[in-house]
Amino acid sequence: MKLLYQLILLLIFSPLTTLAQNTTPKNLGTAINTSYDETKPIISPDGKTLFFARQNYPENFAGTKDAQDIYMSQMLNNSWQPARNIGEPLNDKHPNGVSSVSTDGHSMLVINGYDEYGDVLDGASISRKKGNLWGYPEMIYIQEFYNLNEYIDYYIANDERSMLLAIEQENSYGDQDLYVSFKIDEYNWSKPVNLGPQINSSSPEFSPFLAADNKTLFFASYGHGGYGNSDIYYSKRLDDSWQKWSKPENLGAEVNSSEFEAYYTIDASGEDAFFVTTKGSVGGSKDIYTMTLPYKFRPDPVLLLSGEVVYSINGAKMEAEVVFTNINDYKQNESIVSDVETGFSHILAKGFTYQYMAVKKGYIGLLQYQDLSNMNEYKELKETLQLIPILKGSEIPVHHITFVNNADMFRPDAYFELDRFASLLQSYPKMQVEIIGHTQQLPLSSENERLSYNRAKAVGQYFENKGVHSDRLRIKGAGESIPFNDSIKPSIKTDIDYSDRITIKIISMDWEKPQPKDTDEDGIIDIEDDCPTLFGVAENNGCPEITEETKEVLKEALEGIEFELAKDVIREQSYPILDKVVEVMQENVDYKLKISGHTDDQGDDDANLILSHKRAQATKKYLMDKGIAILRLDAVGYGEMKPIESNDTAEGRAKNRRVEFEIVFD
Template sequence: MRIFLIFFLFTVHVCHAQQEVRWACKVIETDETYRGKWFSPEHVLGVPNVYPGFAGRESGYAWIAGYNEKGYIEYDTYVKVGFCDPIIAKQIVVVESCNPGAITSITVIEASGNTSRVYNKKAETCAEKSRVLSIPLKRIKTPVVALLITTSGKGSKGWNYIDAIGVASTEEPVDVSINLSKDVALIGNSTPLGDEINTKYTESYPIISSDGEILYFARLGDPKNIGNPEKTDIWYSNRTADGKWSHAQNIGKPLNNEGHNFVSSMTPDVNTLLIANTYKPDGSSLGDGVSVTNHTSSGWELPTQVNLKEFENLNQYTSYFLAADGKTMLMGIQMKDSYGDLDLYVSFRNADKSWTKPMNLGRTVNTFQSEATPFLASDGKTLYFGSTGHMGYGGYDIFMSKRLDDTWKNWSKPINLGPKINTDAGELGFSVPASGDVAYTYAWRNEVYHSDIYVVALSPSVKPEPVTIISGRVLDAKTGKPLGAKIEYDILATGVNTGIANSNPTTGSYKIVLPGGNTYGYRAQVPGYFSVNENITIDAKSTYTEIKVDLLLVPIESGQKVELKNVFFHQSTPNLIETSYPELDRMVEVLKTNPTVRIELDGHTDNQGDAALNLALSEKRVETVKAYLVSKGIDNKRITTRAFGGTKPIAPNNTEENRKKNRRVEIIIL
């Protein structure tokens, strides 16, 4: 007889608030020889993979008792089951997702040492295609610490699939239902994209740009693939003026080679791609891992490997995602602290461009099965991912969860995105533009076994929170020439950097995505230039918005003028507001980097009130700025000041918004 021991963990709240349910969490003993990816005993762990009402079909995410690599063997199996968090159980629940009837006995072992056989029956083929086997427990006095379960393949025909094993604290039926959103009916039907993208070959892993204008995806089997048609290549399509997609093109070398190639994510500026696997210096495939590539004036550069501290992956599969801020990376990997198979982790970019040790997202998101293909929406909070460990329709389903705080450990209960997105065929890969109105995914939904890419409209409750896209060009303020620049944006009140981006070195185009609920400062930086800093306040309840702003960089040359847009004073005083310090600190760094540069600080006010008082106020304010710079190590002799009061407005003084523009400090490079 074969023996395995399973521990139970987790409380599931069901219809009756008093009922507690424990699902298997760990296989600690079994003489099953098969330990493959599919059908192994580990697949009884956690909640059922497939809702019993949608079961009755074969699935690789359930355990087949007695299965081995040569196929099903009809012999008896003997199972010992234990509990991590014992309860006084009133019933045992076994979810047999397909061809039930192989279980022949179950014996309960209590903490007191008492044992009692509570189920005894010959194996037989049941009329039901699937079932939830519920066994009442009448005489249990102490917590149930173990179960003995026997199965047999001799009396039933075909393979018996056991999806989950649990115990409950009451006799009421256990609610094994899918956690759906209240407005799941409002989710649109999944619609395949046209022939410009979907072909007779296999399309997968769609990644949509933040503005919804570029779609990257992987294609397998196309003779136009680089090196090996039987490996995936990166393809892309652009949205045309009429809203349709252009005929997809192979992105070519150096991103495609003889190995598997696909885009894991792209930054909002579409100038940086996170690429699966790694590359040798000659462009050939190096192996597993993840790489990053940037768009240069001559095209995409050879991807370089991303190195994460103390990284390990104990699984043959991986998935990665670079968030919109360019500083947060999510991944589906298996480490020593994983709860089951693949878990979702997060890593953060350090100032030296290294990445922190991956941190597990915790038990709300991760299960005893697999979580993979994370996609963090532009709001930085809404996470979409594939899972076999949360209850669904079979195989991998797509789920949504919201990040509740900055620990990255607290998440809302994952919501299954419903039958218009998820099927028993399994779904992986989910990509949402910044607008949040639709999603792109891929699935096997045709008679020929290959996947296509689909688009689906999202319902309000599963959309990400609204964001604002700011885009434009980075230009030389003197010549109008486009510049390749590093873009940074901060929380203005604290100066804490919240994201990075790059502008296209050929066109100067850039794009950043800002979540609501903060006032931001943002700027472009290029050596040899003063950056002009912009700021914007985005209300937490704002709708999705797109704003165009060109960023003008002032060359460090005599006679050039720079406005300090993020330097602020308390009303009618020369006292700096603390939000001014980050911009002044950046100015200090520029002056230290260019030690021969001398500047003049010009102070201006609006025209409200007494002109003499305004002149005096503008003089005191520039002296305050000068004093701050000197306190940070800038030579007093390099800075002169001039005051103009309200005599040189740059806007009419007819509104408060315009008067705010006139209250300013400017730098003149001498």
């Protein structure tokens, strides 16, 4: 029984042992720390490069009289390498320090406003990396900026759209407060806004750090009832106003003491933290420590996406933009640069779905997707993004022109890609493409071929509706005959099969719009010509001109042809008028004549219809007897269906009893 009890205890407590964390801070050792002050550490998102400042060190730019230089160390084989001075142009005779580093490692925010003459001003600047060299810092500008304090800290968030500042202004709650400023463009930022009384106290708040989730804030404060001196605190941003925060929570005795603690920084995974303390340091100086971040203080998980952009034909690395869009609201568009040496790196927050692609003039990128709506742990992903040249023969597989299952109707999420390729065709008016449908959703190959053709046809029709000439579009259904076997598969939505896609194949880059045909060479194009094979005039919609004399003859025939009462016998006094009609037809061999018989509404409807038809036929027979070919004559009776006057009067009924003549053409 005792053995069983021990076994139960083992089963109960062993998982807790597995989940136990080593949260005891550890000095980074002599590779990083010296008897001089090391401060303001910044860890790169991938956790492999540590930047920090070293004060009054003999190897500083101006030796021990140099207040502060920037140093860096890299992690190799799970060990920090000896720190080295980062050198010029970032280090000079002035105090230098790193405030933040971009996710891709290509840019760095440093203290001081560097100007073009080599002098420094109050403020901050951005240095950009080319290859292994950091460029000369360029000053940023913050609207209505001023600082009443001798100290200042900055931190640009990983999304590079918000910047935290530790400054003192007239609306501060006491000494340094934390503020936020928002990016306007590459070098301009908005007026700082105080984060409010939940974060700021009557004592100094400084060293702000915003985790990769863009919500979790770590900062140092002499207020909030700490252990003594400055302590490090944790708070969570609760909405997009930047005014609502969870109550700041002290990181506890594992981190804070009665001595100085500040400058807390963590990598994108949220596991490893670095901070500065004087407790247990070399010679009472400030040293940098590391520890595993306790679960309760960890930020929301993120995806650290890195990779490279390559030329689709030979795999060569290329420099290009990588553009990200949060498709939950299509508002959060972010753009980063992927360079040839180091590629790109970017952080995507949980809770959203993102689309992204490489962008470069003269090339087409493949759209990628990442759904992080249900993400529950930190992830790292490396991807290769292809750029396909806009050249004859290029084939672009498009997986996100999506269709309703087993149908040729677009899904709502298809229109981004439809519009992107419609825009491409509009931008290249001489481009001619083949639109090829692929699918294997149906049981029979013949069914798949038909469905894929109809889908390709629907895409072509969408482009036509956007103004693309139909002659620029060739439609093909490949069904399941061409499997997708690209060695570099794009990241696509989880409910899409790689086999189901549209291929846009560029078949020409020198298409010329067909000239409109004018078969009869009358200056009126066939599509607008009612008589495209007969030379005509615009006044008659491209048909031959009908002279005023002919019109007068037809009018006379309309008004003057008479029949015996209730019969289809033409009265003799009408013969001279009909003979004039014969003469017109003989002189104009291209004319055809439509003869329409009509009655008033007196009598039986059916009888009227028969009578009108017989009168039209009698007129036709008269013309035929005079030598007009039957193929040039058409006779129709309409009865009382088409009155031209009211049947309520004798005069109106007389006008409705008539035979009409209309010149027509093939």
